[in-house]
Amino acid sequence: MNRTLIADAKTQAGKTVELGAFVQTIRHQGKIVFLVLRDISGILQAVLFEPNLVKAAANLTAESVVRVKGEIKEAKQTDDGVEIGVTELEVLSTAEPELGIPIVEKAGETSQEKRLDWRWLDLRKPRNQLIFKVWTTMEEAVREYWVKSRYLEIHSPKILGAPTESGAEVFKIEYFENEAYLAQSPQFYKQMAMAGGFERVFEVGPVFRAEPSFTSRHGTEFTGFDAEISYIESHHDVMREHEAMLVAMIEGVKKTHGGDIKAEFDREIVVPKAPFPEVTMTEAKKKLAAAKIPSGKAGDLSPEEERALSEMFKKETGSEFLFVTDYPVTARPFYHMRHEDNPKLTKSFDLLWNGVEITTGAQREHRPDVLERQAKEKGIDPKSIQFYLDFFRHGCPPHGGFGNGPSRMVMKLLDVDNIREVTFLPRTVKRITP
Numbered sequence: 001m002n003r004t005l006i007a008d009a010k011t012q013a014g015k016t017v018e019l020g021a022f023v024q025t026i027r028h029q030g031k032i033v034f035l036v037l038r039d040i041s042g043i044l045q046a047v048l049f050e051p052n053l054v055k056a057a058a059n060l061t062a063e064s065v066v067r068v069k070g071e072i073k074e075a076k077q078t079d080d081g082v083e084i085g086v087t088e089l090e091v092l093s094t095a096e097p098e099l100g101i102p103i104v105e106k107a108g109e110t111s112q113e114k115r116l117d118w119r120w121l122d123l124r125k126p127r128n129q130l131i132f133k134v135w136t137t138m139e140e141a142v143r144e145y146w147v148k149s150r151y152l153e154i155h156s157p158k159i160l161g162a163p164t165e166s167g168a169e170v171f172k173i174e175y176f177e178n179e180a181y182l183a184q185s186p187q188f189y190k191q192m193a194m195a196g197g198f199e200r201v202f203e204v205g206p207v208f209r210a211e212p213s214f215t216s217r218h219g220t221e222f223t224g225f226d227a228e229i230s231y232i233e234s235h236h237d238v239m240r241e242h243e244a245m246l247v248a249m250i251e252g253v254k255k256t257h258g259g260d261i262k263a264e265f266d267r268e269i270v271v272p273k274a275p276f277p278e279v280t281m282t283e284a285k286k287k288l289a290a291a292k293i294p295s296g297k298a299g300d301l302s303p304e305e306e307r308a309l310s311e312m313f314k315k316e317t318g319s320e321f322l323f324v325t326d327y328p329v330t331a332r333p334f335y336h337m338r339h340e341d342n343p344k345l346t347k348s349f350d351l352l353w354n355g356v357e358i359t360t361g362a363q364r365e366h367r368p369d370v371l372e373r374q375a376k377e378k379g380i381d382p383k384s385i386q387f388y389l390d391f392f393r394h395g396c397p398p399h400g401g402f403g404n405g406p407s408r409m410v411m412k413l414l415d416v417d418n419i420r421e422v423t424f425l426p427r428t429v430k431r432i433t434p
């Protein structure tokens with residue numbers, strides 16, 4: 001098919017073009033038929049005058065796929081000022097008369113659960129297609145930043161012989177005659193790359209968490225952005241690198257989609273200024289207590305605390321971002337490095353964006369004897385992670401990194417309130433189809 005996208009066709013008044021598109025609406029008016037055609041780039045009105053074409057359209061159904069050919073003509077009565085006068089019509093695929101969900105609907109007309117049951121129809125909506133255009137641009141900008149900054153891309157295994165993190169949030173699977181686990185993160189293998197002399201690595205890949213959570217920001221499978229860098233002095237070096245990545249990412253999205261996001265989501269994309277504000281966990285808890293915000297865990301923040309803390313700092317600094325640093329040992333995994341002057345605190349951070357945690361990072365412990373001791377303190381048998389401890393027995397640079405949730409970033413970019421809306425096919429405690 002010598003096809004032209006609708007967005008390009010609109011600029012070609014007087015020329016004959018060929019379109020491939022879904023039929024969004026059909027309007028029969030006597031001897032004339034009006035179609036609204038939709039493809040990934042936009043919508044366009046089509047007009048059928050010729051009797052054979054009007055007859056061919058008699059049994060046409062909404063959301064059928066067609067090929068049309070015709071001349072682009074000026075039409076002041078349309079929103080775009082142009083339409084296509086159809087001279088050829090071919091039905092490529094006929095849609096059943098009854099759709100599972102409406103494609104054109106008012107906000108909230110169909111429940112999220114029903115829309116996800118019919119996700120292939122839900123994804124046809126221009127609003128949803130914009131979400132994944134933003135995803136694509138976001139990932140492109142992040143990759144461009146990493147590649148220009150001399151990172152190497154890795155693809156770590158997702159079937160592991162031992163869990164990456166302590167705790168029960170892991171999926172066990174049968175692996176021939178053994179038991180294995182789906183990866184909770186590429187953490188161990190990012191660090192292996194540091195021991196391998198790669199110095200800077202990134203990975204974009206699936207992450208699996210067996211969390212029995214039903215919140216608007218959790219899933220059992222999601223995509224992760226991960227990075228690790230060598231020769232750092234503290235976790236602050238990792239924070240500065242993460243800031244630079246985020247600034248580049250948001251600049252890229254704003255440049256490409258800022259206008260469309262404003263029109264569709266009423267969200268003004270704000271490119272942040274580095275460095276981002278930061279607060280230690282101890283200081284954060286004091287501020288929250290002074291504001292009479294109920295405390296959750298002593299060494300961690302509840303969703304309510306994250307929202308309140310972000311709002312405080314946004315009012316004080318104007319920044320949508322806030323680093324919370326120096327989490328206690330009790331709230332962090334065994335491989336986080338501890339402060340020399342206060343071994344009860346880790347050299348770690350979380351990054352909040354408008355009240356939602358999007359990133360966890362830290363300087364890692366690279367000394368094998370210290371790592372083994374800290375693992376024992378967490379109740380981990382060193383024999384179960386011997387392969388990991390071996391990474392550090394032949395020299396390893398000081399290093400650190402972060403794991404970042406791009407689904408949550410898209411939520412914040414578009415100011416939507418549920419991670420399922422920005423996930424192609426969400427996986428949750430109760431959803432593993434389609």
